[in-house]
Amino acid sequence: MHRLFSLLLLLSFASVSVAQTYEITQEEDGLTVHYDGKLVTRYLKKSGSKPILYPLLGPDGVPMTRRYPIESVGENEKNDHPHHRSVWFTHGKVNGTDFWLEKEGEGGVIVHEKFEKISDGETAQIVSLNRWETPEGKVLCKDRRSITFGQDEGRQYFDYDVTVTPVDEPVTFGDTKEGTFGIRVAGTMKTDAKMGGTIVNDKGVKNKDAWAKQSAWVDYYGPVQGKTVGVTIMNHPSSYGYPTYWHVRTYGLFAANPFGVHDFVGKNVQSGDHTIKPGEEMNLRYRVLLHEGTTEEADVAGAFSRYEKVQK
Structure with missing residues (x-):
């Protein structure tokens, strides 16, 4: 009897350890990430003019980002800003080229080159290499983006770390508000929906007053399918421009941008332009936490204190 109990216990632990892991599958248009058999997100190599993550599913599988323009317009969504594609990384002024807006034949394109690494298990990691091309096909710079999926006290997160390097000449990320690491939250979460959506930064500044402020993190929470959920973007202290x-x-745009100083602060300040010379690199590091409840209920401040201690 004791042997049987021990065997059952062992099988129980084994089944739990096998189930609660990440699995990444490769498909023609990108990668699909599951955790414990449930969809977390897909890495799409090309959507519009750039790679993105879509969909992004949070607690109980609720969608945390809007459907449009990847799919038809969802609840409380608008068909505006078609360049706001779920989760993305671009910038509005790179050596004068606009990679933020999607103007065919006019704007820049971020081209997926290859996946350098794909690993799954108790944590998962996707490392991709990409090049930034002008409308004329000139490559200005390249990026290596590492996306690491894990759990913070039972809550889903992913670290989005980007290293940008010039190709043949210096590359300047220009001073504009149109950037840089962006998320467009679900339509019911946005503050303008007046359904409880709330923006909070690390100093307790809320909603429209959080725009253009520097902060180590910002949380955006609200209802989705009858459940209060939130997305937090945290900026690591080792990231360029911290606190961003x-x-x-x-209206639902949620972006970290260390460059747009003139738009955010005013004209009588030093430019936010940042130039990377050949042989140098720029590192930007963010963690996205998907949680239940409000900012306080999720103890976002505590989650950030754990994240800021993470070494690269």
Whole structure:
């Protein structure tokens, strides 16, 4: 009897350890990430003019980002800003080229080159290499983006770390509010929906007043399918421009941007332009936490204190 109990216990632990892991599958248009058999997100190599993550599913599988323009317009969504594609990384002024807006034949394109690494298990990691091309096909710079999936006290997160390097000449990320690491939250979460959506930064500044402020993190929470959930973007202290400025809007745009100083602060300040010379690199590091409840209920401040201790 004792042997049987021990065997059952062992099988129980084995089944739990096998189930609660990440699995990444490769498909023609990108990668699909599952945790414990449930979809977390897909890495799409090309959507519009760039790679993105879509969909992004949070607690109980609820969608945390809007459907449009990847799919048809969802609940409380608008068919505006078609360049706001779920989760993305671009910038509005790179050596004068606009990679933020999607203007065919006019704007820049971020081209997926290859996946350098794909690993799954108790944590998962996707490392991709990409090149930034002007409308004329000139490559200005390249990026290596590492996306690491894990659990913070039972809650899903992913670390989005980007290293940008010039190709043949210096590359300047220009001073504009149109950037840089962005998320467009679900339509019911946005503050303007007046359904409880709330923006909060690390100093307790809320909603429209959080725009253009510097902060180590910002949380955006609200209802999705009857459940209060939130997305937090955290900026690591080792990231360029920490603590970053925030291009976060009550209509659902949620972006970290360390460059847009003139738009955020005013004209009588030093430019936010940042130039990377050949042989140098720029590192930007963010963690996205998907949680239940409000900012306080999720103890976002505590989650950030754990994240800021993470070494690269």
